[in-house]
Amino acid sequence: MNLPNKLTMFRICLVPIFVIFMYLPLDNKFGISLLIFIIAALTDALDGKIARKYNLITDFGKFMDPLADKLLVIAALICLIEEALVPGWIVLVIVSRELAVSIMRAIVAGDGKVVAAGISGKLKTVTQMLAIVLLLFGAQIDSSLVLNIGTFLIYLACLLTIYSGYEYFSQNKEIFGDR
Template sequence: MNLANRITIARIFLIPVIMFFLLVRIDLSSLVFFGYSITWNQVIATLVFILAASTDKLDGYIARSRKLVTNLGKLLDPLADKLLIAAVLISLVEMDKLDALIAIVIISREFAVTGLRQIALLEGKVMAADRLGKWKTGVQITAIIALLVNNFPFYFIDFRFDLVASWAAAIITVYSGIVYFVKNKELLDPNREKQSRSAGPQT
């Protein structure tokens, strides 16, 4: 396994660390100033989340610069992103910081695209993340960070950036999912498998 794939796997192993600090009750003090408050649990979870999210760019850069791009990496990279995002979204819903509807919409899209990737894999095709998918991930990460830090620094100007970013993430997530399915609609053609069987083995 090459370095890029190891970094991707490391991102997956950081997920339970984030969930631990978000969901396990630890008696840590809070930071309070000018009416704004945030627990040390959230601070630690946010820093670990940022570290995990940043490895997405790192493993991609290493894979391209060192010519280490593999089919395993193309599958692991988006999978790690989806696991990271889904786990934190579920944690935020549990913490009453995120509307469950937004989490359901985003996670459902991720499961749907993952299913499509599996169909593509059976066809011998690897669906690498496209530019729109990267933008989608970026907006999701921005929204999650805003929620994790209790809307800092927009709290001080009474602007719900975290709420706006959350809905923006849901919208672009749905849109990018639709684009994925439209671009790969041939994989869902019910006649595709019949045609493949009728063609039989080629010699």
């Protein structure tokens, strides 16, 4: 397993650690969870950069990297619902899109093809992660300004989620033509 794929697997391992800290009754649980989330998010940027720079792109990475992002973001958003920081309907929209795209990728993988993440999907992920960072940070420092910016970004992320889902399916509609 190459370094980018190890970083992807490390990000997946950080997900339950993030969730555990979100549920611990600590005064600084948002701060600790924020640190874990930032480390995980940075591995997302780092694994892709290393894979492209050193030509270490693999089908495993093309499939697992977006899956790791989905697991991290969905876990964080579900935790943020319970903290009343994100509306449940937004999480439902995001989870629905993520499942639909993942199912499409799995169907295509059965034919030996890989649908890599597109630019709109990457922008969606960055916006989701930035929103989560700001929401966690705003909750830790009890700042309504930071929370409001994070809330705006999570709504923007929801719109980007819908658009990128539409784009994935419209650009890959031929996949379903002979099924």
